[in-house]
Each structure stands twice: as C-alpha cells, then as structure tokens.
Amino acid sequence: MNASVTPIGKRRRSTNIANQEFTIAVSDCRFAAVENRDYVVLDDMLRLWRRNNIELSLTGALLLCDGAFVHLLEGDSSDVERMFSRVRADPRHENVRLLERRPLVRRRFANWPLAYVGPSRWVSRALHGHDLAEISAENADEAGYLIDLILSFVGDDPGEATALSLSA
Numbered sequence: 399m400n401a402s403v404t405p406i407g408k409r410r411r412s413t414n415i416a417n418q419e420f421t422i423a424v425s426d427c428r429f430a431a432v433e434n435r436d437y438v439v440l441d442d443m444l445r446l447w448r449r450n451n452i453e454l455s456l457t458g459a460l461l462l463c464d465g466a467f468v469h470l471l472e473g474d475s476s477d478v479e480r481m482f483s484r485v486r487a488d489p490r491h492e493n494v495r496l497l498e499r500r501p502l503v504r505r506r507f508a509n510w511p512l513a514y515v516g517p518s519r520w521v522s523r524a525l526h527g528h529d530l531a532e533i534s535a536e537n538a539d540e541a542g543y544l545i546d547l548i549l550s551f552v553g554d555d556p557g558e559a560t561a562l563s564l565s566a
C-alpha cells in the first residue's frame with residue numbers, strides 16, 4: 399500500500415466540537431479475504447473506506463486481529479451515526495457490539511481517515527487478557543485500552559503506519 403493519504407487537516411472539517419462524537423465497536427470478522435490473508439483485497443477496501451471517510455471528514459481506526467474487528471469513528475454526530483449504521487449492516491462481520499458512543503472532546507485519530515492495525519503476534523500479545531470475542535456492550539471500560547493500543551501501533555503519522563499495517 400502506498401502512503402499517499404492527503405493530510406486530513408487540509409480537508410473540510412467541522413470546527414464545532416459540540417456536534418461531534420465518537421463510536422467504538424467490536425465485531426466478529428466474517429471476511430474470507432482477510433481470513434485467507436489476501437492483502438490486495440484488504441488494501442483496496444481500506445483505500446475505498448478511507449476515501450469515504452475523507453469525504454465525510456470522518457477520522458478513525460480499524461484493528462483486525464484474532465478473527466475480530468475493532469472499529470472507531472470520530473466526526474460530526476450525524477455522519478458518524480450514518481456510517482456506523484452502514485458498517486453495522488455489513489455482512490463482512492457480525493455480532494457487532496457498540497462499546498462506547500460519546501461526545502468528542504478531541505479527536506484521537508485526527509490525522510487518520512482510517513488507521514489500520516492488522517493481525518500480528520505483537521497485536522495478539524497486546525490483546526492478551528482482552529479477548530475481543532468476549533467483549534460485550536457492557537465492557538465500555540475496554541474502550542480506552544483498545545484506543546491506546548491502536549495508537550501505540552499507528553502513532554500520529556499516517557505514512558509510517560500505513561506501511562506497517564499490511565506487512566504485519
């Protein structure tokens with residue numbers, strides 16, 4: 399994957415934090431391309447999803463490991479809601495559990511249309527004791543851990559993390 403993601407700061411972005419929120423959800427992956435480690439397909443999808451998020455000034459992150467997704471979205475409430483409804487209905491995953499939905503204080507992935515952390519033994523190790531298959535809507539306390547974990551892998555620089563994501 400190349401790292402030619404236009405900096406999000408150069409795009410239309412609502413400055414009214416009052417109307418912004420974030421969601422974080424966990425789901426079971428039902429995506430054959432991923433299970434078969436077809437990174438070309440995954441790469442194309444990430445490119446499309448990033449483009450969509452850029453259009454909507456959404457930022458966020460996707461983690462995929464041990465057969466589960468963690469998906470985080472930040473942006474205008476109505477856009478986050480609409481995108482989350484779309485994602486929730488996506489047949490490439492199931493058992494979608496919303497861990498947290500809250501007004502946004504500040505974007506944690508401000509430079510990321512959609513950061514990506516892929517399967518690796520390092521991610522699995524970092525998830526030890528946080529079994530994604532077992533996390534439910536009652537485990538909102540896991541949200542902070544998962545956000546910090548993703549940030550620890552991707553950092554603030556989309557170029558660096560984009561290269562890292564698909565080679566893991």
Ligand SMILES: Cc1cc2nc3c(=O)[nH]c(=O)nc-3n(C[C@H](O)[C@H](O)[C@H](O)COP(=O)(O)O)c2cc1C
Pocket residue numbers: 425446447448450451458460467469481484485486487488490491512
């Ligand atoms: C776990 C997961 C996360 C997703 N995240 C996004 C996302 O951040 N942005 C996006 O445009 N699509 C995302 N998608 C894909 C959407 O569900 C949908 O397929 C895509 O937005 C195209 O929508 P459309 O077919 O209605 O045009 C995600 C799908 C899954 C399974």
